[in-house]
Amino acid sequence: MSKQRRTLLKVIVLGDAGVGKTSLMDRYVYNRFSDHYKATIGADFMTRELQIEDRVVTLQIWDTAGQERFQSLGVAFYRGADCCVLVYDVNVSKSFDNLHNWHNEFISQACLGDPKKFPFVVMGNKVDVNGGSSRVISERKAREWLASKGNIAFFETSAKENYNVEEAFRCVAQTALLSEPNLHDIYLPPTVEAVEEQTRSSCQC
Numbered sequence: 300m301s302k303q304r305r306t307l308l309k310v311i312v313l314g315d316a317g318v319g320k321t322s323l324m325d326r327y328v329y330n331r332f333s334d335h336y337k338a339t340i341g342a343d344f345m346t347r348e349l350q351i352e353d354r355v356v357t358l359q360i361w362d363t364a365g366q367e368r369f370q371s372l373g374v375a376f377y378r379g380a381d382c383c384v385l386v387y388d389v390n391v392s393k394s395f396d397n398l399h400n401w402h403n404e405f406i407s408q409a410c411l412g413d414p415k416k417f418p419f420v421v422m423g424n425k426v427d428v429n430g431g432s433s434r435v436i437s438e439r440k441a442r443e444w445l446a447s448k449g450n451i452a453f454f455e456t457s458a459k460e461n462y463n464v465e466e467a468f469r470c471v472a473q474t475a476l477l478s479e480p481n482l483h484d485i486y487l488p489p490t491v492e493a494v495e496e497q498t499r500s501s502c503q504c
């Protein structure tokens with residue numbers, strides 16, 4: 300009897316306040332976008348399932364409020380993470396400079412076995428703003444930084460125009476699956492329900 304392989308992946312999204320973390324998640328999970336800025340308070344997650352080869356992958360994507368101090372989120376928040384998404388705004392230089400800090404903080408808090416092997420995905424968001432004319436971080440500059448950190452996947456995105464969002468999160472799932480150690484496989488044989496039903500009906504009480 301074939302078993303469906305199911306995998307739960309914990310994904311942490313980090314970056315400065317206002318870069319579009321919540322918007323990217325909203326676009327990916329609910330395919331919606333709002334121009335109104337609503338600061339995220341604390342941390343929460345959204346989930347979406349996707350199929351990658353023979354696996355059903357559930358992405359559990361954790362949102363954070365960027366302005367919060369890492370310490371207040373606690374080590375438990377990062378523990379068991381399978382991928383870390385770092386987001387900056389291509390129109391805001393400071394948000395790009397801060398990637399370095401978010402990257403370091405994640406590594407120091409997440410209790411990683413080998414930080415060099417841990418999958419990160421970087422998203423340079425809001426490429427749509429003013430048709431791209433207010434951009435201050437070029438793709439080349441971003442790629443230079445990424446190269447200095449090892450092999451980090453990179454996407455320029457627009458949550459507003461739904462540009463590259465699907466592709467970027469698919470890559471999150473794929474890179475997490477490739478780095479085996481943290482996988483949480485849940486095997487669900489298709490017979491589970493039937494067996495339970497049988498047990499119940501044969502119960503004498």
Ligand code: GDP
Nearest residue numbers: 317318319320321322333334336425457458459
């Ligand atoms: P967060 O603090 O990182 O979670 O950022 P939000 O997702 O709350 O977004 C901050 C603001 O930027 C909101 O007003 C969003 O509507 C806007 N925003 C987010 N993504 C984009 C985008 O791709 N393009 C444009 N033009 N605005 C965006």
Ligand code: MG
Nearest residue numbers: 320321338339
């Ligand atoms: Mg937010």
